[in-house]
Amino acid sequence: MQLIWFRSDLRLHDNTALAAACAQGPTVAVYLLSPQQWLSHDDAPSKVDFWLRNLKELSQALKALHIPLLIRDSATWADAPQVLLELCQKHGIEQLHCNEEYGVNESARDAAVADALAEAGIGFTAHLDQLLFKPGSVLTKSGTYFQVFSQFRRVCYERLHHSLPALVQKPALQKPLRITADPVPTGVTGYTPPTSALQALWPAGEAEAQERLEQFTDQRIDDYKTERDLPARPGTSQLSAYLAAGVISVRQCLHAAVASNRGEFESGSVGAVTWVSELIWREFYKHILVGYPRVSKHRAFRPEYEAVPWRDAPEDLQAWKEGRTGIPIIDAAMRQLVEIGWMHNRLRMLTAMFLSKNLLIDWREGERFFMQHLIDGDLAANNGGWQWSASSGTDSVPYFRVFNPVSQSAKFDPQGVFLKQWVPELAKLSAKDIHNPPLQGGLFATVDYPPPIVDLGKSRQRALTAFKNLPRHV
Incomplete structure (x- = not known):
């Protein structure tokens, strides 16, 4: 009997580990629910819900091939070796198959599982797939x-x-097993399901x-x-x-x-x-x-950037999180993130650079907030993007390059269509004023929108000074 351990590979087609397992003999599948681990990784409620909804679709697809999907609880990954060992012993598993995952915690988890199974004479094979x-x-x-x-x-x-x-073929129908699949839960402890409107934007399957x-x-x-x-x-x-x-x-x-x-x-x-x-x-x-595993440990890829004198500015940070910085494109982007679990890629760069440069707040604060809300949250991509914007990462933007959010807004949303959708209190402003609302008088008096929390020019110069004075800036 073979075991396929599903993780971040919730599909039937072109699945390397699944195809390999089925090619070697009768196969049963397993998925581990690890809510405490997910919380420690700042996985978003929308993301966990998306996993579970896709897992339900996958279970039905596997059922059609007579591959039962078993659900097991493993609150943290430290529990995974024992949970999987007991499952393997119960069903006479000869070999566990999975697709490789990356990151220090994922690597440590898989090494521990492999060791535990090896002691019991059970094989463990991780396949290149991601x-x-x-x-x-x-x-x-x-x-x-x-x-x-x-x-x-x-x-x-x-x-x-x-x-x-090459693409991997979908597994063939196998003979029915005397193993009953487990129901896929609709939620897990510690996570509040997202709105039905958000779910509708991201159908599963x-x-x-x-x-x-x-x-x-x-x-x-x-x-x-x-x-x-x-x-x-x-x-x-x-x-x-x-x-x-x-x-x-x-x-x-x-x-x-x-x-x-x-x-x-x-x-x-x-x-x-x-x-x-x-x-x-x-x-x-x-x-x-x-x-460079240090990037999995909340460290700057470029060590000299650990010395940036980040500001401790909780009120500014909160304003950024809530989309009330007084910079329309930043606020629109942040509101989009919180409401639909996704943000346009250029806006990810703008909001990240605004936080790390104009507000001079540690990029790790933003990295974490993004992960806590992104339905597509991915450690490597999110960390890479944030460190690129903060100039601390590999092949990152030079520290002296700071996007001006107002000019970027006018260039990429010239009519303010995106701004009007997410900052409706500015909807009556002209296409010119909506990117940088006037501070007093006129139409501004009719809208409930805050003035900018920071001067873009002065804050840019503050960032340049802070970064330029690092011990080994490059």
Whole structure:
């Protein structure tokens, strides 16, 4: 008997570990509920709910193949070795299969499970699935992990030109087992379910993920390079939550993009080329997670940035979290995040840079708040993005580059469509004034909106001074 341990790979199709398990014999599946661990990782209620809804869909799909899905409680990952060992012994499991996960806690968990099973004579095999290339296989000539994205991408492209990673076939129907599947819970302790409106924005299941992928590659991918920067337009794939939960694979995304671009990924449609590059960014940050484990431990990738004199400004931090900074594009973005569990990527950069540069508040405060609300929360991508914006990360923006949120707002939402949706108290302002509302008199007197909590020019200079005076700024 084989055991497939599902984690962030909640799909039937193109699932490496599932296919490998089923190829070796009768297979049973398991999923561990670990609410205390999830809370310690700041996983958002919307994200946990999304996992459970997708798990329910997966259970039904597995049932059609006579693969029962068992649900076990493992409050923290420290409990996982014993829980899985008992399950394996109960059902005579010979081999446990899973897909690799990355991060120091995930690696420690899997090593402990492997050791516990080995002592009992039970095999443990972790498969490459979440990435196109195994961490440690894309290295510099000196044998180290890349720190510059363009160099990393060049090596990845060289390998992709040789061959694209193949898609894995869906498992065949197996003979029924005398094991009854467990019901998938609708919630777990410590997490309040999100609103039905939020759930409706993110339907569960592989069919939904596949439909989104097909619509994007068929209709919008060619315009992705320009449309992705416009928060009022549906220019992105809206697949990030499905990728984070493994409801769709990066291989499926890559194959679809290449197919839409006549077999090319480095030439042809600029939109398709840009989107594939974004998939490689995702890959890059996960390799960084493995190669430089300090980023999993709330540490700056660039050690000199541990010395930034961050401000202790709880009122400013709270205003940022609640979308009442007085900077419309920042407030609109933060309100979007809290209400729908997602934020447009350019706005993630703007809000992160505003917090870490204009407010000079530790990027880790923002990283944590994002994880606590993002339905697509991913440690590697979230940490990578925040450290990029704060200039403390790998291949990050130079410390002296600080986006001006007002000019960015006027450039990417010129008519204020996005602003009016999320900051309705400004809806009556003109397309010019809505990006930077007048402080007194006129139309401003009719709206209930606060003045800016910080002067953008002065705060930018404050950040430049703080970063420039670091012991080893670069």
